[in-house]
Amino acid sequence: MxxxxxxxxxxxxxxxxxxxxxxxxxxxxxxxxxxxxxxxxxxxxxxxxxxxxxxxxxxxxxxxxxxxxxxxxxxxxxxxxxxxxxxxxxxxxxxxxxxxxxxxxxxxxxxxxxxxxxxxxxxxEFYTGSATGDLNIAHFDVNDATGKYTDRLNEFDSFIHIEQGYASLMRHMREAHGALSFFVGGDNIISVCPSLTESEYRSAIEHVESEVGVELKVGVGTGESAHVAGFAAKHALEDCRHRGTDVEFEAAPAQVSDD
Ligand SMILES: Nc1nc2c(ncn2[C@@H]2O[C@H](COP(=O)(O)OP(=O)(O)OP(=O)(O)O)[C@@H](O)[C@H]2O)c(=O)[nH]1
Known part of the structure:
Protein backbone atom coordinates (compact mmCIF):
# COMPACT_ATOMS: atom_id res chain seq x y z
CA MET A 1 0.00 0.00 0.00
CA GLU A 125 -1.59 15.56 8.68
CA PHE A 126 2.03 14.37 8.46
CA TYR A 127 3.09 10.81 7.67
CA THR A 128 5.60 9.68 10.23
CA GLY A 129 6.40 6.25 8.79
CA SER A 130 8.92 5.32 6.13
CA ALA A 131 8.59 2.17 4.04
CA THR A 132 9.96 1.24 0.62
CA GLY A 133 6.45 0.85 -0.79
CA ASP A 134 5.25 4.32 0.26
CA LEU A 135 5.62 6.09 -3.07
CA ASN A 136 5.14 5.13 -6.69
CA ILE A 137 6.64 7.50 -9.23
CA ALA A 138 6.12 6.95 -12.96
CA HIS A 139 8.41 8.78 -15.36
CA PHE A 140 6.80 9.06 -18.83
CA ASP A 141 8.79 10.06 -21.89
CA VAL A 142 7.79 10.64 -25.53
CA ASN A 143 9.37 8.12 -27.91
CA ASP A 144 11.97 9.79 -30.11
CA ALA A 145 10.76 13.34 -29.45
CA THR A 146 14.02 14.60 -30.93
CA GLY A 147 13.61 12.80 -34.28
CA LYS A 148 9.85 13.36 -34.57
CA TYR A 149 9.55 16.91 -33.29
CA THR A 150 12.66 18.80 -32.12
CA ASP A 151 14.77 18.17 -35.25
CA ARG A 152 11.85 18.55 -37.70
CA LEU A 153 9.35 21.14 -36.48
CA ASN A 154 9.59 24.66 -35.17
CA GLU A 155 9.54 24.93 -31.38
CA PHE A 156 5.92 26.03 -31.18
CA ASP A 157 4.59 23.10 -33.24
CA SER A 158 6.76 20.67 -31.23
CA PHE A 159 5.34 22.21 -28.05
CA ILE A 160 1.75 21.65 -29.25
CA HIS A 161 2.41 17.90 -29.73
CA ILE A 162 4.07 17.54 -26.33
CA GLU A 163 1.34 19.53 -24.55
CA GLN A 164 -1.40 17.49 -26.25
CA GLY A 165 0.25 14.31 -24.98
CA TYR A 166 0.52 15.82 -21.52
CA ALA A 167 -3.13 16.96 -21.47
CA SER A 168 -4.38 13.53 -22.55
CA LEU A 169 -2.17 11.64 -20.07
CA MET A 170 -2.84 13.89 -17.08
CA ARG A 171 -6.62 13.60 -17.53
CA HIS A 172 -6.54 9.84 -17.98
CA MET A 173 -4.28 9.23 -14.96
CA ARG A 174 -6.38 11.58 -12.79
CA GLU A 175 -9.74 10.13 -13.80
CA ALA A 176 -8.84 6.43 -14.00
CA HIS A 177 -6.46 6.22 -11.01
CA GLY A 178 -6.40 9.44 -8.93
CA ALA A 179 -2.77 9.86 -10.02
CA LEU A 180 -1.24 13.34 -10.43
CA SER A 181 0.91 14.00 -13.51
CA PHE A 182 3.20 16.96 -14.01
CA PHE A 183 5.11 18.22 -17.05
CA VAL A 184 8.74 18.66 -16.02
CA GLY A 185 10.30 19.95 -19.24
CA GLY A 186 11.48 18.56 -22.60
CA ASP A 187 9.21 15.60 -23.32
CA ASN A 188 8.97 14.34 -19.73
CA ILE A 189 5.97 13.86 -17.46
CA ILE A 190 6.25 12.61 -13.89
CA SER A 191 3.18 10.95 -12.33
CA VAL A 192 2.66 10.36 -8.63
CA CYS A 193 0.60 7.16 -8.61
CA PRO A 194 -1.12 4.64 -6.37
CA SER A 195 -0.07 1.00 -6.97
CA LEU A 196 -0.90 0.26 -10.61
CA THR A 197 -0.38 -2.83 -12.76
CA GLU A 198 1.66 -3.08 -15.92
CA SER A 199 -1.52 -3.35 -17.96
CA GLU A 200 -2.91 -0.17 -16.37
CA TYR A 201 0.23 1.73 -17.42
CA ARG A 202 -0.02 0.17 -20.89
CA SER A 203 -3.68 1.27 -21.16
CA ALA A 204 -2.65 4.83 -20.28
CA ILE A 205 -0.03 4.80 -23.05
CA GLU A 206 -2.57 3.36 -25.53
CA HIS A 207 -5.14 5.95 -24.50
CA VAL A 208 -2.76 8.83 -25.27
CA GLU A 209 -1.68 7.33 -28.58
CA SER A 210 -5.25 6.78 -29.75
CA GLU A 211 -6.47 10.19 -28.52
CA VAL A 212 -3.68 12.48 -29.72
CA GLY A 213 -1.15 10.28 -31.59
CA VAL A 214 1.71 10.81 -29.13
CA GLU A 215 3.73 7.66 -28.29
CA LEU A 216 4.99 7.27 -24.74
CA LYS A 217 7.03 4.87 -22.67
CA VAL A 218 7.17 4.76 -18.88
CA GLY A 219 9.55 3.72 -16.13
CA VAL A 220 8.02 3.09 -12.72
CA GLY A 221 9.87 3.19 -9.40
CA THR A 222 8.93 2.72 -5.78
CA GLY A 223 10.62 4.01 -2.66
CA GLU A 224 10.26 5.72 0.69
CA SER A 225 10.89 9.17 -0.77
CA ALA A 226 10.13 10.92 -4.05
CA HIS A 227 13.83 11.01 -4.89
CA VAL A 228 14.35 7.29 -4.29
CA ALA A 229 11.19 6.29 -6.18
CA GLY A 230 11.86 8.82 -8.96
CA PHE A 231 15.46 7.71 -9.36
CA ALA A 232 14.36 4.08 -9.67
CA ALA A 233 11.82 5.25 -12.29
CA LYS A 234 14.62 6.87 -14.31
CA HIS A 235 16.55 3.57 -14.25
CA ALA A 236 13.41 1.74 -15.36
CA LEU A 237 13.05 4.20 -18.25
CA GLU A 238 16.62 3.37 -19.29
CA ASP A 239 15.58 -0.31 -19.24
CA CYS A 240 12.74 0.58 -21.67
CA ARG A 241 15.30 2.20 -23.98
CA HIS A 242 17.67 -0.77 -23.87
CA ARG A 243 15.00 -3.45 -24.19
CA GLY A 244 12.72 -1.58 -26.62
CA THR A 245 9.78 -1.99 -24.21
CA ASP A 246 7.12 0.55 -23.24
CA VAL A 247 6.66 -0.23 -19.51
CA GLU A 248 9.33 -1.24 -16.99
CA PHE A 249 9.31 -1.38 -13.19
CA GLU A 250 12.29 -0.96 -10.89
CA ALA A 251 12.30 -1.21 -7.13
CA ALA A 252 14.67 1.05 -5.20
CA PRO A 253 17.90 -0.73 -4.25
CA ALA A 254 17.86 -2.15 -0.72
CA GLN A 255 19.41 0.10 1.93
CA VAL A 256 22.92 -0.94 2.93
CA SER A 257 22.83 -1.82 6.59
CA ASP A 258 25.63 -0.86 8.99
CA ASP A 259 25.52 -4.12 10.94
N1 LIG B 1 13.03 16.80 -16.62
C1 LIG B 1 13.70 15.90 -17.34
N2 LIG B 1 13.88 16.12 -18.64
C2 LIG B 1 14.58 15.22 -19.34
C3 LIG B 1 15.12 14.03 -18.76
N3 LIG B 1 15.72 13.32 -19.73
C4 LIG B 1 15.57 14.01 -20.88
N4 LIG B 1 14.88 15.16 -20.66
C5 LIG B 1 14.41 16.15 -21.64
O1 LIG B 1 13.84 15.47 -22.73
C6 LIG B 1 14.39 15.92 -23.95
C7 LIG B 1 14.42 14.78 -24.93
O2 LIG B 1 15.34 13.80 -24.50
P1 LIG B 1 15.08 12.25 -24.63
O3 LIG B 1 13.75 11.90 -24.07
O4 LIG B 1 16.27 11.54 -24.06
O5 LIG B 1 15.12 12.07 -26.22
P2 LIG B 1 14.14 11.36 -27.25
O6 LIG B 1 14.46 11.93 -28.59
O7 LIG B 1 12.71 11.43 -26.83
O8 LIG B 1 14.66 9.86 -27.25
P3 LIG B 1 14.09 8.58 -26.46
O9 LIG B 1 13.54 9.08 -25.14
O10 LIG B 1 15.28 7.69 -26.26
O11 LIG B 1 13.03 7.97 -27.32
C8 LIG B 1 15.74 16.50 -23.56
O12 LIG B 1 16.10 17.56 -24.40
C9 LIG B 1 15.48 17.04 -22.17
O13 LIG B 1 14.89 18.34 -22.26
C10 LIG B 1 14.90 13.84 -17.37
O14 LIG B 1 15.32 12.84 -16.75
N5 LIG B 1 14.19 14.79 -16.70
Missing amino acids: TNTQLTLIQIDNYGPWTVTPEPRREMDLQTLQSRLFADLAQFVGSRDGYVFFTRFDNMVAVTNGLDRTDHELMQESIRNRYPVTLSLGVGVDEVPVEALERATEEIQLAGSAQDGDRREVLGG
Whole structure:
Protein backbone atom coordinates (compact mmCIF):
# COMPACT_ATOMS: atom_id res chain seq x y z
CA MET A 1 0.00 0.00 0.00
CA THR A 2 1.27 3.47 -0.82
CA ASN A 3 1.38 6.39 1.64
CA THR A 4 1.78 9.59 -0.31
CA GLN A 5 2.27 12.84 1.64
CA LEU A 6 1.50 15.86 -0.53
CA THR A 7 1.87 19.54 0.26
CA LEU A 8 -0.10 22.26 -1.50
CA ILE A 9 2.03 25.41 -1.62
CA GLN A 10 0.03 28.59 -2.26
CA ILE A 11 1.42 32.13 -2.50
CA ASP A 12 -0.67 34.32 -0.16
CA ASN A 13 -2.70 37.10 -1.73
CA TYR A 14 -0.57 36.96 -4.89
CA GLY A 15 -3.21 38.20 -7.37
CA PRO A 16 -3.69 41.59 -5.65
CA TRP A 17 0.10 41.89 -5.10
CA THR A 18 0.75 41.55 -8.87
CA VAL A 19 -1.33 44.68 -9.55
CA THR A 20 -0.50 46.84 -6.48
CA PRO A 21 -0.10 49.78 -6.68
CA GLU A 22 -0.31 49.17 -10.43
CA PRO A 23 0.35 46.13 -12.68
CA ARG A 24 3.94 44.93 -12.32
CA ARG A 25 6.22 44.21 -15.25
CA GLU A 26 5.51 40.70 -16.51
CA MET A 27 9.15 39.61 -16.69
CA ASP A 28 9.63 40.70 -13.08
CA LEU A 29 6.76 38.40 -12.07
CA GLN A 30 8.23 35.57 -14.16
CA THR A 31 11.59 36.08 -12.47
CA LEU A 32 10.05 35.99 -9.01
CA GLN A 33 8.01 32.87 -9.79
CA SER A 34 10.89 30.92 -11.34
CA ARG A 35 13.30 31.88 -8.53
CA LEU A 36 10.73 30.88 -5.93
CA PHE A 37 10.28 27.54 -7.69
CA ALA A 38 14.07 27.07 -7.86
CA ASP A 39 14.44 27.78 -4.13
CA LEU A 40 11.60 25.41 -3.23
CA ALA A 41 13.04 22.72 -5.54
CA GLN A 42 16.34 23.04 -3.69
CA PHE A 43 14.76 23.07 -0.23
CA VAL A 44 12.41 20.13 -0.87
CA GLY A 45 14.88 18.28 -3.11
CA SER A 46 17.64 18.40 -0.51
CA ARG A 47 15.24 16.52 1.79
CA ASP A 48 14.52 13.96 -0.97
CA GLY A 49 11.10 15.40 -1.87
CA TYR A 50 9.85 16.60 -5.25
CA VAL A 51 8.08 19.87 -6.06
CA PHE A 52 6.17 20.61 -9.27
CA PHE A 53 5.57 24.15 -10.53
CA THR A 54 2.00 23.52 -11.79
CA ARG A 55 0.64 27.13 -12.02
CA PHE A 56 3.57 28.78 -10.14
CA ASP A 57 1.21 30.67 -7.79
CA ASN A 58 0.15 27.23 -6.54
CA MET A 59 2.62 24.33 -6.50
CA VAL A 60 2.37 20.70 -5.44
CA ALA A 61 5.12 18.91 -3.54
CA VAL A 62 5.65 15.26 -2.62
CA THR A 63 6.91 15.65 0.95
CA ASN A 64 7.33 12.17 2.48
CA GLY A 65 10.16 12.62 4.99
CA LEU A 66 9.44 16.33 5.63
CA ASP A 67 7.79 17.01 9.00
CA ARG A 68 6.03 20.08 10.44
CA THR A 69 9.36 21.68 11.43
CA ASP A 70 10.64 21.39 7.85
CA HIS A 71 7.45 23.06 6.60
CA GLU A 72 7.79 25.89 9.17
CA LEU A 73 11.38 26.44 8.05
CA MET A 74 10.27 26.60 4.41
CA GLN A 75 7.78 29.36 5.30
CA GLU A 76 10.34 31.26 7.37
CA SER A 77 13.02 31.09 4.71
CA ILE A 78 10.68 32.43 2.00
CA ARG A 79 9.25 35.15 4.30
CA ASN A 80 12.80 36.37 5.02
CA ARG A 81 13.83 36.61 1.37
CA TYR A 82 10.76 37.31 -0.78
CA PRO A 83 8.07 40.00 -0.93
CA VAL A 84 5.43 37.22 -0.64
CA THR A 85 4.56 34.52 1.92
CA LEU A 86 3.41 30.92 1.54
CA SER A 87 0.51 28.91 2.93
CA LEU A 88 1.05 25.17 3.20
CA GLY A 89 -1.56 22.40 3.47
CA VAL A 90 -0.47 18.81 3.96
CA GLY A 91 -2.39 15.56 3.33
CA VAL A 92 -1.63 11.84 3.35
CA ASP A 93 -3.43 9.10 1.46
CA GLU A 94 -2.93 5.96 -0.57
CA VAL A 95 -4.42 7.77 -3.57
CA PRO A 96 -2.48 10.93 -4.49
CA VAL A 97 -5.50 13.02 -5.47
CA GLU A 98 -7.12 12.27 -2.08
CA ALA A 99 -3.96 13.44 -0.29
CA LEU A 100 -4.10 16.65 -2.34
CA GLU A 101 -7.81 17.10 -1.54
CA ARG A 102 -7.00 17.01 2.20
CA ALA A 103 -4.04 19.35 1.77
CA THR A 104 -6.22 21.76 -0.19
CA GLU A 105 -9.01 21.74 2.41
CA GLU A 106 -6.54 22.92 5.06
CA ILE A 107 -5.83 26.06 3.06
CA GLN A 108 -9.30 26.67 1.63
CA LEU A 109 -11.01 26.39 5.05
CA ALA A 110 -8.68 29.10 6.40
CA GLY A 111 -9.82 31.61 3.78
CA SER A 112 -9.43 32.69 0.17
CA ALA A 113 -6.18 32.80 -1.83
CA GLN A 114 -6.94 36.53 -2.11
CA ASP A 115 -7.73 37.36 1.54
CA GLY A 116 -5.32 40.04 2.68
CA ASP A 117 -5.40 38.73 6.25
CA ARG A 118 -4.99 34.99 5.54
CA ARG A 119 -1.25 34.44 5.71
CA GLU A 120 1.09 31.51 6.29
CA VAL A 121 -1.48 28.84 7.00
CA LEU A 122 0.20 25.59 8.04
CA GLY A 123 -2.12 22.67 8.60
CA GLY A 124 -2.76 19.03 7.96
CA GLU A 125 -1.59 15.56 8.68
CA PHE A 126 2.03 14.37 8.46
CA TYR A 127 3.09 10.81 7.67
CA THR A 128 5.60 9.68 10.23
CA GLY A 129 6.40 6.25 8.79
CA SER A 130 8.92 5.32 6.13
CA ALA A 131 8.59 2.17 4.04
CA THR A 132 9.96 1.24 0.62
CA GLY A 133 6.45 0.85 -0.79
CA ASP A 134 5.25 4.32 0.26
CA LEU A 135 5.62 6.09 -3.07
CA ASN A 136 5.14 5.13 -6.69
CA ILE A 137 6.64 7.50 -9.23
CA ALA A 138 6.12 6.95 -12.96
CA HIS A 139 8.41 8.78 -15.36
CA PHE A 140 6.80 9.06 -18.83
CA ASP A 141 8.79 10.06 -21.89
CA VAL A 142 7.79 10.64 -25.53
CA ASN A 143 9.37 8.12 -27.91
CA ASP A 144 11.97 9.79 -30.11
CA ALA A 145 10.76 13.34 -29.45
CA THR A 146 14.02 14.60 -30.93
CA GLY A 147 13.61 12.80 -34.28
CA LYS A 148 9.85 13.36 -34.57
CA TYR A 149 9.55 16.91 -33.29
CA THR A 150 12.66 18.80 -32.12
CA ASP A 151 14.77 18.17 -35.25
CA ARG A 152 11.85 18.55 -37.70
CA LEU A 153 9.35 21.14 -36.48
CA ASN A 154 9.59 24.66 -35.17
CA GLU A 155 9.54 24.93 -31.38
CA PHE A 156 5.92 26.03 -31.18
CA ASP A 157 4.59 23.10 -33.24
CA SER A 158 6.76 20.67 -31.23
CA PHE A 159 5.34 22.21 -28.05
CA ILE A 160 1.75 21.65 -29.25
CA HIS A 161 2.41 17.90 -29.73
CA ILE A 162 4.07 17.54 -26.33
CA GLU A 163 1.34 19.53 -24.55
CA GLN A 164 -1.40 17.49 -26.25
CA GLY A 165 0.25 14.31 -24.98
CA TYR A 166 0.52 15.82 -21.52
CA ALA A 167 -3.13 16.96 -21.47
CA SER A 168 -4.38 13.53 -22.55
CA LEU A 169 -2.17 11.64 -20.07
CA MET A 170 -2.84 13.89 -17.08
CA ARG A 171 -6.62 13.60 -17.53
CA HIS A 172 -6.54 9.84 -17.98
CA MET A 173 -4.28 9.23 -14.96
CA ARG A 174 -6.38 11.58 -12.79
CA GLU A 175 -9.74 10.13 -13.80
CA ALA A 176 -8.84 6.43 -14.00
CA HIS A 177 -6.46 6.22 -11.01
CA GLY A 178 -6.40 9.44 -8.93
CA ALA A 179 -2.77 9.86 -10.02
CA LEU A 180 -1.24 13.34 -10.43
CA SER A 181 0.91 14.00 -13.51
CA PHE A 182 3.20 16.96 -14.01
CA PHE A 183 5.11 18.22 -17.05
CA VAL A 184 8.74 18.66 -16.02
CA GLY A 185 10.30 19.95 -19.24
CA GLY A 186 11.48 18.56 -22.60
CA ASP A 187 9.21 15.60 -23.32
CA ASN A 188 8.97 14.34 -19.73
CA ILE A 189 5.97 13.86 -17.46
CA ILE A 190 6.25 12.61 -13.89
CA SER A 191 3.18 10.95 -12.33
CA VAL A 192 2.66 10.36 -8.63
CA CYS A 193 0.60 7.16 -8.61
CA PRO A 194 -1.12 4.64 -6.37
CA SER A 195 -0.07 1.00 -6.97
CA LEU A 196 -0.90 0.26 -10.61
CA THR A 197 -0.38 -2.83 -12.76
CA GLU A 198 1.66 -3.08 -15.92
CA SER A 199 -1.52 -3.35 -17.96
CA GLU A 200 -2.91 -0.17 -16.37
CA TYR A 201 0.23 1.73 -17.42
CA ARG A 202 -0.02 0.17 -20.89
CA SER A 203 -3.68 1.27 -21.16
CA ALA A 204 -2.65 4.83 -20.28
CA ILE A 205 -0.03 4.80 -23.05
CA GLU A 206 -2.57 3.36 -25.53
CA HIS A 207 -5.14 5.95 -24.50
CA VAL A 208 -2.76 8.83 -25.27
CA GLU A 209 -1.68 7.33 -28.58
CA SER A 210 -5.25 6.78 -29.75
CA GLU A 211 -6.47 10.19 -28.52
CA VAL A 212 -3.68 12.48 -29.72
CA GLY A 213 -1.15 10.28 -31.59
CA VAL A 214 1.71 10.81 -29.13
CA GLU A 215 3.73 7.66 -28.29
CA LEU A 216 4.99 7.27 -24.74
CA LYS A 217 7.03 4.87 -22.67
CA VAL A 218 7.17 4.76 -18.88
CA GLY A 219 9.55 3.72 -16.13
CA VAL A 220 8.02 3.09 -12.72
CA GLY A 221 9.87 3.19 -9.40
CA THR A 222 8.93 2.72 -5.78
CA GLY A 223 10.62 4.01 -2.66
CA GLU A 224 10.26 5.72 0.69
CA SER A 225 10.89 9.17 -0.77
CA ALA A 226 10.13 10.92 -4.05
CA HIS A 227 13.83 11.01 -4.89
CA VAL A 228 14.35 7.29 -4.29
CA ALA A 229 11.19 6.29 -6.18
CA GLY A 230 11.86 8.82 -8.96
CA PHE A 231 15.46 7.71 -9.36
CA ALA A 232 14.36 4.08 -9.67
CA ALA A 233 11.82 5.25 -12.29
CA LYS A 234 14.62 6.87 -14.31
CA HIS A 235 16.55 3.57 -14.25
CA ALA A 236 13.41 1.74 -15.36
CA LEU A 237 13.05 4.20 -18.25
CA GLU A 238 16.62 3.37 -19.29
CA ASP A 239 15.58 -0.31 -19.24
CA CYS A 240 12.74 0.58 -21.67
CA ARG A 241 15.30 2.20 -23.98
CA HIS A 242 17.67 -0.77 -23.87
CA ARG A 243 15.00 -3.45 -24.19
CA GLY A 244 12.72 -1.58 -26.62
CA THR A 245 9.78 -1.99 -24.21
CA ASP A 246 7.12 0.55 -23.24
CA VAL A 247 6.66 -0.23 -19.51
CA GLU A 248 9.33 -1.24 -16.99
CA PHE A 249 9.31 -1.38 -13.19
CA GLU A 250 12.29 -0.96 -10.89
CA ALA A 251 12.30 -1.21 -7.13
CA ALA A 252 14.67 1.05 -5.20
CA PRO A 253 17.90 -0.73 -4.25
CA ALA A 254 17.86 -2.15 -0.72
CA GLN A 255 19.41 0.10 1.93
CA VAL A 256 22.92 -0.94 2.93
CA SER A 257 22.83 -1.82 6.59
CA ASP A 258 25.63 -0.86 8.99
CA ASP A 259 25.52 -4.12 10.94
N1 LIG B 1 13.03 16.80 -16.62
C1 LIG B 1 13.70 15.90 -17.34
N2 LIG B 1 13.88 16.12 -18.64
C2 LIG B 1 14.58 15.22 -19.34
C3 LIG B 1 15.12 14.03 -18.76
N3 LIG B 1 15.72 13.32 -19.73
C4 LIG B 1 15.57 14.01 -20.88
N4 LIG B 1 14.88 15.16 -20.66
C5 LIG B 1 14.41 16.15 -21.64
O1 LIG B 1 13.84 15.47 -22.73
C6 LIG B 1 14.39 15.92 -23.95
C7 LIG B 1 14.42 14.78 -24.93
O2 LIG B 1 15.34 13.80 -24.50
P1 LIG B 1 15.08 12.25 -24.63
O3 LIG B 1 13.75 11.90 -24.07
O4 LIG B 1 16.27 11.54 -24.06
O5 LIG B 1 15.12 12.07 -26.22
P2 LIG B 1 14.14 11.36 -27.25
O6 LIG B 1 14.46 11.93 -28.59
O7 LIG B 1 12.71 11.43 -26.83
O8 LIG B 1 14.66 9.86 -27.25
P3 LIG B 1 14.09 8.58 -26.46
O9 LIG B 1 13.54 9.08 -25.14
O10 LIG B 1 15.28 7.69 -26.26
O11 LIG B 1 13.03 7.97 -27.32
C8 LIG B 1 15.74 16.50 -23.56
O12 LIG B 1 16.10 17.56 -24.40
C9 LIG B 1 15.48 17.04 -22.17
O13 LIG B 1 14.89 18.34 -22.26
C10 LIG B 1 14.90 13.84 -17.37
O14 LIG B 1 15.32 12.84 -16.75
N5 LIG B 1 14.19 14.79 -16.70
